[in-house]
Amino acid sequence: MSASTPASLAVLLQNLSLDEPQDHEEILRHANNILKNNSDPQTLKTRVVALIKLERYDEAIKSIEQAGGSASTGLGFEHAYCLYKQGNLEGALAISAEGLPTERRQRALKHLHAQAQYRAENFQSAIELYEELSKLPPLVENEDNDLRVNLGASEAQLSFTGKDALRPKRRATAEDLQQYESAFNAACISVARGDLSAGLMLLRTAKKLCSSMEGVTEEDLKTELAPLIAQEIYVLIKLGKLKEAVELYKSSDILETSDEAVKLIASANCYVTSQTPNPHVGLRVYETLQKQPQGTQKPFTFQSDIFEQNKTILTLQAGKEKSALLSAQALKKQNPNDYTISSVVASIELQATDSTAAKSVAKTLKESASRKLGSTDIGIVFLNVQNYLKENNVTSAVAIVETLLKELESSPEKRYMPGLVGVVAGLYTLQGRKAKVKAELESASTYWRSTTNPDPAVLLATGTAELSSPNLQDRTTAASIFESLVANNPTPLSNAGYVASHPAEDMPSKVAQLTPIATLLKDTKVSSLLESGVAAPPTKKRPLESAPKTQVKTRKKRKIRLPKGGIDPNKKPDPERWLPLRDRSSYKPKGKKDKRKAKDLTQGGVVTDKDGDTEMIGGNTVTKVSAPVSSASKNKNKKKAGKRK
Known part of the structure; x- marks a missing residue:
């Protein structure tokens, strides 16, 4: 075949279209014939695109590399796309957009980089790239819509991984x-x-x-x-x-x-x-x-991990303890810092090593902790903490966590995991140890600020705690923390903390970034709040809902009885009206029995001693002298002894 030129290539391919599946093989055949005698760049691009349409990515990559690579051929986008479709995300991200000839191809490669970051589960990086592209005017039709959809997908995956704490709650x-x-x-x-x-x-x-x-x-x-x-x-x-x-x-x-x-x-x-x-x-x-x-259909890590957990549990339930233990250990090795997976794996390991049905998991966990088998396993410790909290035993929960912290001092990346820091701070809060909570957050914040990728949730919690302190040094630390948050991850929360920690400075730009009060109160109905009134705390301790309600009989109040003629204001009340009736001077007992009782009263009465020789008169003791009784009177009362008839 004679040598061909780009003009002859155009004539040859003018009746063919890449949109038609049956033409891809024909285009590839013509392009291969031309490239045998002429290394035309346009023909090379046509061949690579035809191979991509036929999903023969290995051959497309080989063609680009044989021609000198993506930098010399200008096929950086095609090269990155083939690597992306093969699942080589790092290779696709390594191709720079600066070497591409036109702005449109550079922008296309940035789109591909954002998608590669998404598949690599770097959702925050993907969001940043999509937001950067959204600020630029679109170069192709419907590009703004594609950017909005891809940005929403990245935000959704970030939410599923639980790393969207600082992002605004978008409705x-x-x-x-x-x-x-x-x-x-x-x-x-x-x-x-x-x-x-x-x-x-x-x-x-x-x-x-x-x-x-x-x-x-x-x-x-x-x-x-x-x-x-x-x-x-x-x-x-x-x-x-x-x-x-x-x-x-x-x-x-x-x-x-x-x-x-x-x-x-x-x-x-x-x-x-x-x-x-x-x-x-x-x-x-x-x-x-x-x-x-594989490739773009491969599940994300947080999906495949749950799948493997379920499969491991089924293996254990099927009685294949050794196989379940090996699978659990592989999961733990893949995710050493995921304490959720570690908790599941730890329980599986314990059940596999001790098959006694009578032992509960909680008892087994406590025994393993006492033997120091699980002192460094975050999963075992968290399960133990949960069991202790169910028993309202906060002291033991704190003790086992503090043991874990001592064991992890040599591994700060595990010691200051956000989840572990949150558990420690929560336990100290339950005990009311505010100083320990503050110290834990400060230590975690110091570590994370020394790393290249600080955790925003830990910094935000530390900044909030320092901001509420009356100490000037703590407020200065809070200002520094919020400055770093605003610089790296500006959100409404970090902007609000920045403004609150710099009350003396004039910062209209930061204040303008805060959510307006009208927007915050948009869904608030003042009339309904006024109708509901102000909630007051209960004055008495409410009984438990489970306790049966006992009906208390209310005592009927006695009616006030007044004299028939009413109260005479000129008549003086009786000064002895507060005394009991028997203690009043006007008291007159009725009957002989009552008179005898009145004689024995102590107040103003006479008290006769046992022997009858003393008596109390007006509170003074008086000795009573009785007249001698004559023998005649004694004999008078005696009966005369006589003979029985």
Whole structure:
């Protein structure tokens, strides 16, 4: 074949189109024939694009590298795209956009970098790239919409990983409900933050929008609906609507989708939530569904970890203790700093090593802690803390955590994990030890500020605690912390802390970044607040709700009795009216018996001694001298003795 030029290539390919699948092979064949005699850059690009359309990424990468690499050929975007589709995210991110010839290709590579960061689970970096691109004017049609959808997806995944504490709580807007992609992202954000009812409503709205799309084949529609159905099944399970979730799983065509990750997650969730799952059958189900999808279909780490945890538990329930222990140890090795996984793995390890059915997990954990087997295992310690708190034994919970802190002093990256710091601060708060809480937060803040990627949640908690201190040095530390937060991660919370820690400075730009008061009070109804009144604390301790309510009989008040003629203001009241009746001077006992009783009274009366020789008169003791009795009078009263007749 004679040598060809770019002009002859254009004539040769003018009747072919890359949009037609049947033309890709024909284009590739013509491009290969031309490149045998002429290394034309345009022909090389045509060959690479045709290989990408045919999903032959290895050959496309080989063609670029043989031609001198992406820098010399100007095919940096195509090279990065092939690496991304192969799952080589680091290689795709290593290709710089500066070597590309046009601004449009540089912008396209930034889009690809943002997507690679998303797949690499660097969601914060992806958000920053999408926000940077959103500030620039769009270069292609519908680019602003794609940026908004991708930004929402990155925010949703950041929420699922629990790292969006400092980001503003964004609500779904009317613009989000125009397309099913944005509605789905808003639903995922609501689900990740625990608002399941709102998430379910948004998911069903997204399904309606997706089903009403025009110009989409039935196969593509099933592919688009599969993630929405899988997410709806998950929300129904979390809401306790298990029967409805299983019915949706069976009635949908989710098993026919080409997305292996979605198929796996939906099927696994439905099986695990069944009433009486057979662990042996469950393992077969997992092995059948698990085809290890790679590339863009590979599940995220937080999804695959939960899947492996469930599989490990099923293995243990099936009686395969050694296999479960090996799987648990592999999970622990992959996630050494994830204390949630560590807690699950620790309990599995303990059950596998001690199969005595009579022992509860709580008892086993306490025994392992006493033998110092789990003093450095964060999972075992957290489970022990939870069990102690259920028993209201805060002292023992604090003691086991302090033992853990001493063991982890040589590993500051574990010692100052945000979750561990939060648990320690919470336990000290339960004991009312404010100084210890402050010291723990300060130590954690000092460590994180010395690292290249400080944790914003720890810094925010420390800054808030220091800001409430009356000490001037603490307020200075708080100002420094909020300055670093505003510089690296500006959010409404960090801006508010910055303004609060710099009361003497004039900072109109920072004040302008705060949420307006009118926006904060937008949903507040003053009239309803006034009608409800001011809540006052209860004056008496309320009884427990479980305690039976005993009815207390109310005593009837006696009516005040007044004289018949009324009260005479001129008549003086009796001064002895407060004395008992028998103590009044006007008291006159009735009858002989009462007179005898009155004679024995001590107040003003006469008291005769036992022997009859003393008496009390007016409070003075007087000796009574009685007249001698004559013998005649004595004999007078005696009976005369006589003979019996």
